Amino acid sequence: MKSAHLLSAEDLSKDDALKLLATAKELATITDGPNKKLPTLRGKTVVNLFFEDSTRTRISFETAAKRLSADVINFSAKGSSVSKGESLKDTAQTLQAMGADAVVIRHGSSGAAQRLADSKWIQATVINAGDGTHEHPTQALLDAFTIKQHLRANESDLSGLKVLIVGDILHSRVARSNVILLNKLGARVTLVAPPTLLPVGVEKWPVEISYDLDKELPQCDVVMMLRIQQERMADSFFPTEREYSRGYGLNSYRLAQLQKSAIVMHPGPMNRGLEISADSADDVKSVIIDQVKNGVAIRMAVLYQLLGGAPIGARND
Amino acid sequence: MIKLSNAKLVDGSLVNVEIDQGVIKSIVKSSGKDKVEGIDGSGKILMPGLVDLHTHLREPGREDSETVLTGSQSAVNGGYTAISAMANTNPVADTAGVVEQIFRLGKSAGICDVYPIGAVTKGLNGDQLAEIGAMAESIARVRIFSDDGNCVADPLIMRRALEYVKTYDGIIAQHAQEPKLTINAQMNEGIVSARIGLKGWPAVAEEAIIARDILLTDHVQSRLHICHVTTAGGVELIRWAKQRGIAVTAEVTPHHLLLTDDLVENYDPIYKVNPPLRTERDVMALRQGLAEGVIDIVATDHAPHSAELKDCEWQSAAFGMLGLESALSVVIKTMVETKLMTWEDLSARMSIRPAQIAGYENQGRQIIEGAPANLILVDPNASWTVNRDNLKSKSRNTPFHQMQLPGVISDVIYSGNLVMKSGKLTVVNAELND
Numbered sequence: 193m194k195s196a197h198l199l200s201a202e203d204l205s206k207d208d209a210l211k212l213l214a215t216a217k218e219l220a221t222i223t224d225g226p227n228k229k230l231p232t233l234r235g236k237t238v239v240n241l242f243f244e245d246s247t248r249t250r251i252s253f254e255t256a257a258k259r260l261s262a263d264v265i266n267f268s269a270k271g272s273s274v275s276k277g278e279s280l281k282d283t284a285q286t287l288q289a290m291g292a293d294a295v296v297i298r299h300g301s302s303g304a305a306q307r308l309a310d311s312k313w314i315q316a317t318v319i320n321a322g323d324g325t326h327e328h329p330t331q332a333l334l335d336a337f338t339i340k341q342h343l344r345a346n347e348s349d350l351s352g353l354k355v356l357i358v359g360d361i362l363h364s365r366v367a368r369s370n371v372i373l374l375n376k377l378g379a380r381v382t383l384v385a386p387p388t389l390l391p392v393g394v395e396k397w398p399v400e401i402s403y404d405l406d407k408e409l410p411q412c413d414v415v416m417m418l419r420i421q422q423e424r425m426a427d428s429f430f431p432t433e434r435e436y437s438r439g440y441g442l443n444s445y446r447l448a449q450l451q452k453s454a455i456v457m458h459p460g461p462m463n464r465g466l467e468i469s470a471d472s473a474d475d476v477k478s479v480i481i482d483q484v485k486n487g488v489a490i491r492m493a494v495l496y497q498l499l500g501g502a503p504i505g506a507r508n509d
Numbered sequence: 510m511i512k513l514s515n516a517k518l519v520d521g522s523l524v525n526v527e528i529d530q531g532v533i534k535s536i537v538k539s540s541g542k543d544k545v546e547g548i549d550g551s552g553k554i555l556m557p558g559l560v561d562l563h564t565h566l567r568e569p570g571r572e573d574s575e576t577v578l579t580g581s582q583s584a585v586n587g588g589y590t591a592i593s594a595m596a597n598t599n600p601v602a603d604t605a606g607v608v609e610q611i612f613r614l615g616k617s618a619g620i621c622d623v624y625p626i627g628a629v630t631k632g633l634n635g636d637q638l639a640e641i642g643a644m645a646e647s648i649a650r651v652r653i654f655s656d657d658g659n660c661v662a663d664p665l666i667m668r669r670a671l672e673y674v675k676t677y678d679g680i681i682a683q684h685a686q687e688p689k690l691t692i693n694a695q696m697n698e699g700i701v702s703a704r705i706g707l708k709g710w711p712a713v714a715e716e717a718i719i720a721r722d723i724l725l726t727d728h729v730q731s732r733l734h735i736c737h738v739t740t741a742g743g744v745e746l747i748r749w750a751k752q753r754g755i756a757v758t759a760e761v762t763p764h765h766l767l768l769t770d771d772l773v774e775n776y777d778p779i780y781k782v783n784p785p786l787r788t789e790r791d792v793m794a795l796r797q798g799l800a801e802g803v804i805d806i807v808a809t810d811h812a813p814h815s816a817e818l819k820d821c822e823w824q825s826a827a828f829g830m831l832g833l834e835s836a837l838s839v840v841i842k843t844m845v846e847t848k849l850m851t852w853e854d855l856s857a858r859m860s861i862r863p864a865q866i867a868g869y870e871n872q873g874r875q876i877i878e879g880a881p882a883n884l885i886l887v888d889p890n891a892s893w894t895v896n897r898d899n900l901k902s903k904s905r906n907t908p909f910h911q912m913q914l915p916g917v918i919s920d921v922i923y924s925g926n927l928v929m930k931s932g933k934l935t936v937v938n939a940e941l942n943d
Contacts (some may be wrong), residue, residue, distance in 0.1 A: 280821055281820055364704065
């Protein structure tokens with residue numbers, strides 16, 4: 193990888209991304225065995241610096257780091273000095289002083305991960321675990337891994353696949369990272385959303401845009417449903433939850449329109465009954481649980497690559 | 510008595526000048542190679558001191574980032590002999606007491622004119638007029654009123670303000686920003702904001718207010734000044750208004766003439782400013798508008814901020830950039846070197862016209878016998894490299910750090926006194942700092 197950090201899916205070339213997917217696959221095989229732990233990052237310290245609550249992403253990174261034998265420190269903004277007005281700079285310098293080798297940062301401000309990496313506040317490797325409405329690159333990697341696992345297991349990339357990303361594109365870091373990465377891997381992406389939830393400027397993205405989910409469903413290979421935040425309601429992005437659900441929710445009728453081989457994805461946490469019905473989430477087409485599982489393997493691969501761990505073969509026995 | 514030899518005026522003529530008792534005592538033609546008496550003006554341009562109608566001095570309230578004194582020093586270093594202190598201090602300049610305090614601080618600094626701008630509404634709250642009459646009749650004689658930083662968004666309050674200032678021949682300087690369209694806005698809304706995930710500040714939020722206020726100004730026959738125009742659409746609206754004979758004037762900042770929103774890409778808050786940096790297309794329209802005179806003047810929107818307000822993540826950072834010390838050079842680079850304007854045009858946009866708009870009678874005057882001696886001498890062929898550590902401002906938030914810019918100011922004469930000599934400020938009244 194050209195960069196010492198993982199801040200954006202743009203940091204990855206196609207080869208970098210494919211290599212990470214291959215490494216993740218290998219790591220997944222090993223950790224599926226009885227001894228899940230590898231010694232590769234022994235002595236390294238990984239800090240999970242979470243300014244926003246995200247239990248899923250944090251425990252995914254934590255599990256990944258621990259399986260590679262790294263020491264993990266969880267630094268949550270709630271109840272810490274950060275909530276008493278400490279700046280990002282001071283927090284970073286504190287972590288630097290404590291000898292963090294990698295900082296996994298989740299922050300409500302777009303660009304916070306990049307600021308951390310660009311500033312001279314800290315020398316550690318920075319991994320973006322979601323910054324505001326910007327990016328969430330490890331989510332895109334785990335999504336690509338999951339798609340490949342199900343639909344392109346024996347091919348080199350994702351060429352020829354059509355992926356729908358449905359819902360709140362405007363505020364979605366998952367969508368931004370996925371658009372970048374899936375394009376690099378050869379997939380064609382169509383964004384489906386009401387115009388209020390598409391950013392001005394989206395016309396320059398390498399995607400197709402549609403306002404009509406029903407029209408798109410029969411031709412796609414992957415449908416990725418995004419979470420609708422409750423607060424969007426109050427801001428008049430759409431009239432009511434029900435109207436949104438009728439236009440853009442995945443339900444059993446729509447599920448039946450999909451090709452037989454198509455898969456259903458969701459980055460979680462889901463609003464069952466809003467953007468995805470319970471039966472769709474639990475359908476055989478749904479790979480949502482695989483996404484969660486693959487998240488650990490992908491994050492192991494990212495930590496392994498960025499922190500320059502010892503060869504994977506060396507087992508801890 | 511100050512003598513100045515062989516300087517070139519903006520019309521190209523060469524002169525020798527004598528200054529005494531605060532005025533130009535004599536001005537005679539020079540061959541360009543006359544024996545030098547006093548200051549050697551050879552190869553340099555002599556023009557009236559620059560006049561800024563949009564300066565944030567931070568005193569009272571944030572003296573850690575700028576004071577009236579350090580702001581004045583910064584102004585002189587940038588060739589300004591008059592600046593206008595925006596009202597958004599703490600306390601807000603919304604009473605005769607506060608504007609008189611700022612006026613007196615300017616007098617005691619004594620190196621350039623400091624004219625306070627009064628708030629339009631109490632505490633910049635947007636819904637109750639400030640004591641405009643008391644400020645106008647105070648010793649500060651306030652003529653420009655602005656809630657800058659905030660928009661006077663309520664159309665009825667804006668209408669009343671436009672009407673009310675007519676008594677005092679005042680002018681409302683509007684910060685055009687429709688608040689509902691810019692809640693939590695961080696940068697220009699467009700291709701860059703979509704990609705990097707920052708909340709957009711759309712051009713239409715500026716243009717909607719400009720259009721509304723032009724129509725209100727026409728309706729009540731008052732005077733409107735649009736602060737820091739940033740969009741191509743804004744230029745079009747002002748052009749339309751001027752064609753209809755509506756009394757609207759407008760300013761553009763140096764940074765909006767040079768910088769574009771793609772600089773925001775790496776989230777460095779040094780580029781965070783309100784209104785935001787726009788696109789290349791907007792920059793070109795602003796330059797064209799300024800060249801044509803649709804945009805009347807350049808104003809700095811000099812906005813000092815202490816280090817911690819910029820050394821942080823983008824969303825937590827303050828809006829604003831320094832401007833006084835680089836303004837002339839940025840305008841030379843963007844407008845004169847590109848042949849869009851002559852030096853005469855530059856002198857009009859940065860000195861003569863702003864003084865007319867504000868009614869600063871001793872400023873922006875023709876260089877003739879008997880005129881007040883507020884003058885600067887500029888070497889147009891020299892260049893300098895901006896270093897944020899060497900600025901006279903108390904703050905360092907310049908977006909031009911390490912940029913090489915044309916035009917070096919060597920001497921500044923304020924009210925007949927040499928306040929900058931050979932590139933150095935002559936009056937160092939540091940004791941006034943406290």
